[in-house]
Amino acid sequence: MTDLSDNRLVKVFSELRAAGKKALVPFLTAGHPDLQTTEAILIDLERRGVRVAELGIPFSDPIADGPTIQASYTEALAAGVTSQAVLEMVRRWRAGGAGLALVAMVSYSIVFRCRPEVYLRSAADAGFDGLIIPDLPLEEAGNLEPLAAADGLANVMLIAPTTPPRRRVEIARHSRGFIYFISVAGITGERERLPEDTIRAVGELRRHTDTPVCVGFGISNPQMVAAVCEVADGAIVGSAIVRRISQHKDLPTDQLVAKVGEFVGGLLEPIA
Amino acid sequence: MPEEKASQARGGYFGPYGGRFVPETLMSALAQLEREYRAAMADEGFRAEFERCLREIAGRPSELYFARRLTEHVGGARIYLKREDMNHTGAHKINNTLGQALLALRMGKERVIAETGAGQHGVATAMAAAVFGLRCEVYMGTEDIRRQALNVFRMELMGARVVPVESGQRTLKDACNEALRDWMASVEHTHYIIGSVVGPAPYPEMVREFQSCIGREARRQMLEAEGRLPDLIVACVGGGSNAAGIFAPMIADEQVRMVGVEAGGRSMKLGDHAASLVAGEPGVLHGSLSYVLQDDEGQTAPVHSVSAGLDYPGVGPEHAYWKDIGRVTYTTCTDEQAIDALCLLARTEGIIPALESAHAVREAVRLAAEMEPDQIVLINLSGRGDKDCNEIAEILKRRETKES
Numbered sequence A: 001m002t003d004l005s006d007n008r009l010v011k012v013f014s015e016l017r018a019a020g021k022k023a024l025v026p027f028l029t030a031g032h033p034d035l036q037t038t039e040a041i042l043i044d045l046e047r048r049g050v051r052v053a054e055l056g057i058p059f060s061d062p063i064a065d066g067p068t069i070q071a072s073y074t075e076a077l078a079a080g081v082t083s084q085a086v087l088e089m090v091r092r093w094r095a096g097g098a099g100l101a102l103v104a105m106v107s108y109s110i111v112f113r114c115r116p117e118v119y120l121r122s123a124a125d126a127g128f129d130g131l132i133i134p135d136l137p138l139e140e141a142g143n144l145e146p147l148a149a150a151d152g153l154a155n156v157m158l159i160a161p162t163t164p165p166r167r168r169v170e171i172a173r174h175s176r177g178f179i180y181f182i183s184v185a186g187i188t189g190e191r192e193r194l195p196e197d198t199i200r201a202v203g204e205l206r207r208h209t210d211t212p213v214c215v216g217f218g219i220s221n222p223q224m225v226a227a228v229c230e231v232a233d234g235a236i237v238g239s240a241i242v243r244r245i246s247q248h249k250d251l252p253t254d255q256l257v258a259k260v261g262e263f264v265g266g267l268l269e270p271i272a
Numbered sequence B: 001m002p003e004e005k006a007s008q009a010r011g012g013y014f015g016p017y018g019g020r021f022v023p024e025t026l027m028s029a030l031a032q033l034e035r036e037y038r039a040a041m042a043d044e045g046f047r048a049e050f051e052r053c054l055r056e057i058a059g060r061p062s063e064l065y066f067a068r069r070l071t072e073h074v075g076g077a078r079i080y081l082k083r084e085d086m087n088h089t090g091a092h093k094i095n096n097t098l099g100q101a102l103l104a105l106r107m108g109k110e111r112v113i114a115e116t117g118a119g120q121h122g123v124a125t126a127m128a129a130a131v132f133g134l135r136c137e138v139y140m141g142t143e144d145i146r147r148q149a150l151n152v153f154r155m156e157l158m159g160a161r162v163v164p165v166e167s168g169q170r171t172l173k174d175a176c177n178e179a180l181r182d183w184m185a186s187v188e189h190t191h192y193i194i195g196s197v198v199g200p201a202p203y204p205e206m207v208r209e210f211q212s213c214i215g216r217e218a219r220r221q222m223l224e225a226e227g228r229l230p231d232l233i234v235a236c237v238g239g240g241s242n243a244a245g246i247f248a249p250m251i252a253d254e255q256v257r258m259v260g261v262e263a264g265g266r267s268m269k270l271g272d273h274a275a276s277l278v279a280g281e282p283g284v285l286h287g288s289l290s291y292v293l294q295d296d297e298g299q300t301a302p303v304h305s306v307s308a309g310l311d312y313p314g315v316g317p318e319h320a321y322w323k324d325i326g327r328v329t330y331t332t333c334t335d336e337q338a339i340d341a342l343c344l345l346a347r348t349e350g351i352i353p354a355l356e357s358a359h360a361v362r363e364a365v366r367l368a369a370e371m372e373p374d375q376i377v378l379i380n381l382s383g384r385g386d387k388d389c390n391e392i393a394e395i396l397k398r399r400e401t402k403e404s
């Protein structure tokens, strides 16, 4: 068992905290529009100052995802992207010297099918630092926690607006790397504003845990990033980025990478 | 009750199957549902009200019918039909929707949602919502909307809104995804009435309990009619609710053989059928661990069946358990065989079964033919075929043109 003190995700957040800084956590669908582009975007994001990113592993039935991310998964699968190919891409990218902390967002359907011990070992070997398994709640995560720890992977757990107060503290106790605080009851997708409750709830949660808290679902512009980072350690932005990639997917790779980079650059400004 | 022992759900698990693999957002609603469900089942008042609804609204008990001409035609075991097709709204689905609608009322939720394939569960949900004054939205794949136009119209007549689902293969699995997504955002005031013994705990156990009126009645009716239990029970298996409903109350009666029939579709090539238990492997879909049709990486496979209600890549976790312990045997029936069986029952008994139920008829007829005349086969005739008539007419027309 390890205490994850060597884990990149853990290190990044403690460095940020020490420096009084916040994290912007961009989400990309792996292989959307193709794996080479995903790799190029990751490299560009790191160059722009991103320290942590999330990589969605395409799945046929993502029940927590809204239309934008669903469509990106469907397209990636139709183009033949497999979770094995995603691992290969991550391995290549790491070998190129990438220092980002990278977290896989992956359905338990995929993890289970591959066998949890095998999937986790290959994810760690490829260069992932953590996992978010959105359909593996606390009660079902018991077997996975020691496996993740043994492979030096942070198992990031989620708290929802519907999670009762005591359960929030319990989830926080089990979550590694950071705690994923879902800002709205519902699916992923861009929203205009953050619910007022979110800010208050994150503040409340932070009184009970030292683990960093990142807020996600619905965050779509620099103002929302700024608001979230008043109380949280980081803001996760998914659909707003994936939508831009969809919009510009027919551009040559370098131009697509630049478009995404510009948007993420804007999101980074309030926390620079 | 004897069935409790054989299939008790331990913390939402049936052996290694079941569980609650859903996003955190739904966990507190499932906990509430579990609490309310247990409290309701322990509450005499609730049970009496459920019984009353089954009697006065669904028209239970459903008949146990000796199929004399079918038996003569087959020339083997005596064939009985449990006539779930004679329930109000035309299928067994109403047993479950009445139970869950009563629970929704008990939980103070004013809106219900459902997924539907054949439309029978959607119709039964729309009906229950109308009776109890609940708002109702039903998710349905556009391919099923095409195949089951009559049921779409029925739902709308009863005040439900049918929400077309365009994602994936546009059938039952995709409707399920959309209903779950709706529930993620509406969970505070909405109850999701799942239509089969699938989904996260407590759904598989709860739906089985609400459907168990089928098997309890059949058990009593068989004893009255023949003085003994059947040698064999046959039911079709989509998600597995009509099968679980007739099997569970006799699962502890070891002398009763049980066969579940899955959709064999066009062939046994992945993508051509919907036989999760026969051809699938353990996996996670829609919140529970059970047999799933999927590829090597855990992506859900496309499925096919002529019957929209069986066109589903997963199956209830308790069936997975029954399969593994060898208590129930699972087999398949092809599209063509189901259509032939439907025509056979129509001609011999004047009963047009649902295409789903026709799968059970076909397998029962095949097995009965090899049995002795003093043996008894019981078929769960889960629904009636009115909804399928357009589809069947087209298929028969195509057959004719092929032959000529």
Ligand SMILES: Cc1ncc(COP(=O)(O)O)c(C=O)c1O
Pocket (backbone or CB within 6 Å): B091, B092, B117, B118, B119, B120, B121, B195, B196, B197, B236, B237, B238, B239, B240, B241, B242, B243, B308, B309, B310, B354, B356, B357, B382, B383, B384
């Ligand atoms: C008449 C009928 N039988 C069977 C089924 C399959 O469901 P289950 O396996 O849950 O009984 C359906 C589903 O729509 C149906 O309408």
